[in-house]
Amino acid sequence: MPLEELHIQSVRCIEALSLTANSRWNWLVGANGAGKSSVLEALHILGTGQTWRHSPRYVQRDGAGEYLVSARLSDHFLALRRRGEEREIRYDGEPLVSAWMLLDVLPLQSLHDDNSHFVAGTAEDRRRVLDWGIYYADRYYGMVFRQYRRALQQRNAWLKSGQGRQPWDDAVIAAGEEIQQRRQVHLAAVLPEVIALWERWSGAVFGLSLHLHSGWKEGLSLGDCLRRDQEQDREMGYTHSGPHRANLMFRVHGKAALDILSRGQLRVLGLAYRLAQVQILKQAGLPLPIILIDDFAAELDASARDWWVKELDLLGVQVFAAVTAAGQIPAAVSGSHFCLAAGQLEKETAS
Numbered sequence: 001m002p003l004e005e006l007h008i009q010s011v012r013c014i015e016a017l018s019l020t021a022n023s024r025w026n027w028l029v030g031a032n033g034a035g036k037s038s039v040l041e042a043l044h045i046l047g048t049g050q051t052w053r054h055s056p057r058y059v060q061r062d063g064a065g066e067y068l069v070s071a072r073l074s075d076h077f078l079a080l081r082r083r084g085e086e087r088e089i090r091y092d093g094e095p096l097v098s099a100w101m102l103l104d105v106l107p108l109q110s111l112h113d114d115n116s117h118f119v120a121g122t123a124e125d126r127r128r129v130l131d132w133g134i135y136y137a138d139r140y141y142g143m144v145f146r147q148y149r150r151a152l153q154q155r156n157a158w159l160k161s162g163q164g165r166q167p168w169d170d171a172v173i174a175a176g177e178e179i180q181q182r183r184q185v186h187l188a189a190v191l192p193e194v195i196a197l198w199e200r201w202s203g204a205v206f207g208l209s210l211h212l213h214s215g216w217k218e219g220l221s222l223g224d225c226l227r228r229d230q231e232q233d234r235e236m237g238y239t240h241s242g243p244h245r246a247n248l249m250f251r252v253h254g255k256a257a258l259d260i261l262s263r264g265q266l267r268v269l270g271l272a273y274r275l276a277q278v279q280i281l282k283q284a285g286l287p288l289p290i291i292l293i294d295d296f297a298a299e300l301d302a303s304a305r306d307w308w309v310k311e312l313d314l315l316g317v318q319v320f321a322a323v324t325a326a327g328q329i330p331a332a333v334s335g336s337h338f339c340l341a342a343g344q345l346e347k348e349t350a351s
């Protein structure tokens with residue numbers, strides 16, 4: 001369901017902005033500080049309920065009492081309003097009780113700083129990206145994930161208080177092992193797609209392998225680890241083993257990708273991984289996400305940019321991408337150009 005119209009009020013440097021979107025390519029063009037990322041972040045907030053910042057407070061335009069983002073999606077209308085700690089999300093006028101429901105309404109894949117460099121980022125960055133692909137492909141995963149998070153919070157609260165009988169291990173183990181198993185299945189499907197994408201870009205054979213460390217000691221079950229480390233966990237008030245500590249590692253010919261690849265190649269690998277996740281959704285006949293790309297041209301040479309737009313074009317996704325100059329947009333794609341300055345839409349052109 002493509003996004004047709006976007007309206008933003010009081011988000012960062014934007015006072016009020018409305019645009020009519022192209023069903024495929026939407027290029028946000030402007031100098032540093034023009035408001036491109038603010039448009040992308042507004043869309044991200046609308047599709048996930050979450051910001052890219054440490055706190056939603058930083059999203060609200062200075063001096064405004066609230067912010068509002070809304071969109072028309074074919075015949076539907078989605079709106080999110082935030083005033084202080086209160087957030088209200090409405091879909092066709094009806095309140096959405098949970099931001100999780102946005103997964104169905106406005107699927108998004110956001111490529112911005114940390115997650116387009118996620119191969120070189122933290123284990124948490126990589127877990128977030130890994131889990132993104134599974135949430136959208138497998139709704140049961142989202143349910144198991146929430147069960148795990150709840151059980152883990154309760155176990156940690158018990159570890160800190162030291163009160164009563166320890167009742168949470170079974171729930172942590174059942175959901176934790178299910179998460180690990182589903183992550184492995186997802187990675188087995190993603191790997192050949194990533195390799196094929198890379199090889200189309202480079203023209204050379206790519207000896208990539210993906211290794212998922214489960215988050216608990218190899219050779220032991222999660223239950224064994226929780227029992228073994230219970231005293232240590234109690235002392236620290238924290239559960240040390242589980243899929244919340246998992247790490248996804250990228251190796252090229254058996255060596256850490258981080259030690260082998262250049263910055264630009266690491267970004268291409270991160271992008272190939274994200275594209276592969278969308279390909280899997282497409283193969284399964286699931287709705288495709290809108291792709292948000294901040295700083296499209298960063299670290300990519302012209303051939304990598306051409307490769308990327310060609311692959312996105314083949315997928316048939318709707319894209320919103322930020323560039324600092326129109327010259328960074330590959331000639332191969334047409335679409336709409338939105339020229340921004342000081343948080344305002346100055347010009348809208350179709351190419």
Ligand SMILES: Nc1ncnc2c1ncn2[C@@H]1O[C@H](COP(=O)(O)OP(=O)(O)OP(=O)(O)O)[C@@H](O)[C@H]1O
Nearest residue numbers: 012013031032033034035036037038058060061062
């Ligand atoms: N809460 C706020 N209220 C008003 N202005 C803000 C707020 N937060 C950030 N800004 C301003 O918004 C501008 C940043 O906009 P944005 O990050 O969207 O720019 P950009 O076009 O993506 O730039 P770049 O190309 O450098 O990434 C900055 O000038 C910043 O000072």
